[in-house]
Amino acid sequence: MPDPASGPVPNLTLLSPLEQVQGVGLRRAEMLATLGLTSLGRLVAHLPTRHERHEEERPIAELTPGQIVSTRAEVTATRVIDRRPRPRFEAVLHDGTGRLDVVWFNQTFLAQRIHPGHHLRVQGALRRVANKLQLANPRWEIIPESGGPAPREARLRPIYPASEQVKSWEIEAAVRAVLPSALPLIEDHFREAFRRERSLPALAEAYRMLHEPRDEDEVRAARRRLAYDELLFLQLAVFMKRRQLRSESRAPALKWTEAIDRHIRQRFPFTLTPGQEEALAEVVRDLTSETPANRLIQGDVGSGKTVIALYAMLLAVAGGRQAALMAPTELLAEQHFGLITASLEGSRVQVELLTGSMPRAERESALARIASGDADLVVGTHALLTESVRFRSLALAVIDEQHRFGVHQRAMLRQKGADGDTTPHVLVMTATPIPRTLAITLFGDLDVSTIRGLPPGRRPVTTRVVAPEKRREVYEFVRRRIETGGQAYIVVPTIGDDPGGVGEGEIADVRSVLRELEAGPLAGMRLAALHGRLKRSTRDHVMARFRAGLVHALVATTVIEVGVDVPNASVMVVEHADRFGLAQLHQLRGRVGRGSRRSVCILIADGSTPESQQRLRVLAETNDGFVLAERDLEIRGPGEVFGARQSGAAALRVADLMRDRDLLTLARRDARDWIDRSPRLDRMDESLLRRRVLKAHGAEFGLGDVG
Numbered sequence: 002m003p004d005p006a007s008g009p010v011p012n013l014t015l016l017s018p019l020e021q022v023q024g025v026g027l028r029r030a031e032m033l034a035t036l037g038l039t040s041l042g043r044l045v046a047h048l049p050t051r052h053e054r055h056e057e058e059r060p061i062a063e064l065t066p067g068q069i070v071s072t073r074a075e076v077t078a079t080r081v082i083d084r085r086p087r088p089r090f091e092a093v094l095h096d097g098t099g100r101l102d103v104v105w106f107n108q109t110f111l112a113q114r115i116h117p118g119h120h121l122r123v124q125g126a127l128r129r130v131a132n133k134l135q136l137a138n139p140r141w142e143i144i145p146e147s148g149g150p151a152p153r154e155a156r157l158r159p160i161y162p163a164s165e166q167v168k169s170w171e172i173e174a175a176v177r178a179v180l181p182s183a184l185p186l187i188e189d190h191f192r193e194a195f196r197r198e199r200s201l202p203a204l205a206e207a208y209r210m211l212h213e214p215r216d217e218d219e220v221r222a223a224r225r226r227l228a229y230d231e232l233l234f235l236q237l238a239v240f241m242k243r244r245q246l247r248s249e250s251r252a253p254a255l256k257w258t259e260a261i262d263r264h265i266r267q268r269f270p271f272t273l274t275p276g277q278e279e280a281l282a283e284v285v286r287d288l289t290s291e292t293p294a295n296r297l298i299q300g301d302v303g304s305g306k307t308v309i310a311l312y313a314m315l316l317a318v319a320g321g322r323q324a325a326l327m328a329p330t331e332l333l334a335e336q337h338f339g340l341i342t343a344s345l346e347g348s349r350v351q352v353e354l355l356t357g358s359m360p361r362a363e364r365e366s367a368l369a370r371i372a373s374g375d376a377d378l379v380v381g382t383h384a385l386l387t388e389s390v391r392f393r394s395l396a397l398a399v400i401d402e403q404h405r406f407g408v409h410q411r412a413m414l415r416q417k418g419a420d421g422d423t424t425p426h427v428l429v430m431t432a433t434p435i436p437r438t439l440a441i442t443l444f445g446d447l448d449v450s451t452i453r454g455l456p457p458g459r460r461p462v463t464t465r466v467v468a469p470e471k472r473r474e475v476y477e478f479v480r481r482r483i484e485t486g487g488q489a490y491i492v493v494p495t496i497g498d499d500p501g502g503v504g505e506g507e508i509a510d511v512r513s514v515l516r517e518l519e520a521g522p523l524a525g526m527r528l529a530a531l532h533g534r535l536k537r538s539t540r541d542h543v544m545a546r547f548r549a550g551l552v553h554a555l556v557a558t559t560v561i562e563v564g565v566d567v568p569n570a571s572v573m574v575v576e577h578a579d580r581f582g583l584a585q586l587h588q589l590r591g592r593v594g595r596g597s598r599r600s601v602c603i604l605i606a607d608g609s610t611p612e613s614q615q616r617l618r619v620l621a622e623t624n625d626g627f628v629l630a631e632r633d634l635e636i637r638g639p640g641e642v643f644g645a646r647q648s649g650a651a652a653l654r655v656a657d658l659m660r661d662r663d664l665l666t667l668a669r670r671d672a673r674d675w676i677d678r679s680p681r682l683d684r685m686d687e688s689l690l691r692r693r694v695l696k697a698h699g700a701e702f703g704l705g706d707v708g
């Protein structure tokens with residue numbers, strides 16, 4: 002029931018515009034609208050990011066040094082000390098029980114605002130200095146001598162995301178005014194028994210506890226409830242999607258025989274590692290079934306995922322069908338194309354390349370061969386997703402470096418092969434090891450195979466973090482390596498002469514670094530530049546020469562980050578390494594250590610912040626991508642690490658993937674059970690839950706059509 006004191010408003014709903022809600026007022030409603038807080042529901046859903054403890058007000062004589070205290074008293078004297086090193090404003094306060102000295106450092110302007118005779122309320126950390134009580138840089142406000150605000154009680158005050166125009170306390174005031182009438186309107190999507198079993202408060206209660214908590218325990222309980230809801234919604238969407246895919250569509254069950262297996266393996270110049278065999282067995286089991294495969298193959302950089310993809314694609318071709326491989330960059334697509342073409346030399350398998358930068362005529366004829374079925378294997382970039390691409394009978398779509406693509410692209414590629422009620426199998430590969438928590442969140446609808454271990458003969462890459470002063474020595478080392486037959490990558494953050502670029506003079510860039518190295522440290526060596534703005538033919542040419550050993554060092558941007566595979570390259574130098582993410586540096590580093598030579602990765606960084614130093618040190622300490630990914634996630638959060646911002650994880654406002662691991666496990670189990678019982682969430686008492694899940698994730702997962 003709405004609180005009668007705030008006045009029952011007829012027909013009030015959570016959708017009611019704020020200006021019509023009693024207690025808000027037109028002016029404040031307008032202000033709140035600048036933050037997007039236009040309705041009652043939106044205001045209540047605007048959650049505090051943290052809470053500040055307010056101390057109970059006490060007379061000066063009762064204050065305890067060493068604590069955060071709150072008191073009110075009269076200003077009896079002030080002075081400004083306007084000299085270095087610590088210019089400050091001082092005030093002496095008395096309240097009849099004692100004296101309190103207050104000092105504000107670097108705020109001499111307060112002399113214009115605070116005068117003897119003013120009554121102040123102050124809160125801050127109390128110290129005893131030279132036998133006097135002193136409060137340094139307290140929060141303060143001027144209050145009337147009498148009839149001021151009631152003495153403050155100890156309470157937790159919510160701090161809201163606010164703006165220059167709309168302060169947190171104004172939001173707080175508005176929330177306090179509407180909360181009594183809003184709370185009864187909040188319906189819970191869980192039954193009480195369900196909540197009880199999980200010790201979750203009711204939804205309305207959770208909102209109350211965040212906006213007006215009685216203590217920290219309430220804040221925690223409320224957070225836990227809302228975080229659980231977010232995680233459960235996401236997992237419900239994931240399992241609904243999975244169900245939908247499995248129950249509504251069929252994929253071609255590919256034939257596997259020992260003869261086919263032998264035939265395919267014959268194409269590989271090595272025997273598979275046990276880790277590869279294990280992943281391959283899972284893939285084969287998927288592909289020979291009518292249930293559409295939806296599998297993530299993860300393995301550290303260099304663990305040998307490409308060969309698994311190739312095997313799977315050849316299985317499709319052996320069955321008279323087509324397979325496609327989508328890569329995140331043209332460079333990688335071209336490399337895959339070259340590698341696959343080379344290993345299929347002399348066979349009848351037709352391989353096609355499709356990228357965005359292909360000349361029109363070339364593209365048209367490629368499209369025609371894809372549509373007619375003349376092309377057996379198609380390797381491409383995003384260009385594969387465009388409207389005009391039609392396959393004759395796509396049985397398998399492989400997406401390399403999945404972390405660069407979202408659920409969306411996966412669905413789009415899947416659609417490419419859908420005809421009637423069949424759909425292709427989908428395999429996705431990622432070389433960015435994904436911490437389990439995040440994998441579940443981002444790719445929860447996928448089965449996961451993990452390739453453990455690296456191919457034989459690999460030696461771990463030695464990583465060093467060095468200061469810019471050591472650059473000369475670094476390049477002397479590179480020079481010696483090249484002189485003894487090695488090759489190097491030199492990675493720089495930006496391309497030169499870039500009008501839209503960072504524009505800071507000291508930032509290294511491809512062209513200037515190339516020029517500098519040619520003129521000095523690497524004079525006489527053959528260097529080449531590689532970056533995303535080069536024409537494909539130029540890029541091809543450069544890569545071919547590098548692969549053939551004709552170019553000694555590539556000065557490149559991160560276009561070489563993923564997939565590039567030149568075993569003879571055994572040195573990598575990364576300029577301005579502090580500008581890159583950990584996962585990214587690990588990827589980059591994965592370009593070396595692919596041959597039998599001892600490989601070195603040198604990160605040049607001035608490590609100006611302790612955080613960046615700490616990050617880079619982790620890289621020097623471990624070669625294990627999984628460990629790194631966990632660390633990166635801890636340091637930077639999921640949004641930065643895996644492009645998670647464009648994915649389901651973006652909807653997580655309260656849940657924190659690091660902190661709430663246990664909750665995620667719980668939500669995942671609950672979601673699975675729930676969808677087992679009610680695959681479409683279409684039972685009568687689930688309509689509210691269903692609506693909320695679809696609102697949060699329907700579009701992303703293509704679930705809107707579920708009913």
Ligand code: ADP
Nearest residue numbers: 271272273274302303304305306307308456566
């Ligand atoms: P990633 O998992 O990073 O995509 P790749 O598939 O590019 O790794 O493989 C890395 C390198 O290891 C390639 O040069 C590849 O030919 C080689 N390789 C893959 N599997 C094996 C194996 N079983 N034995 C030896 N070399 C292998």
Ligand code: MG
Nearest residue numbers: 306307432564
């Ligand atoms: Mg790869």
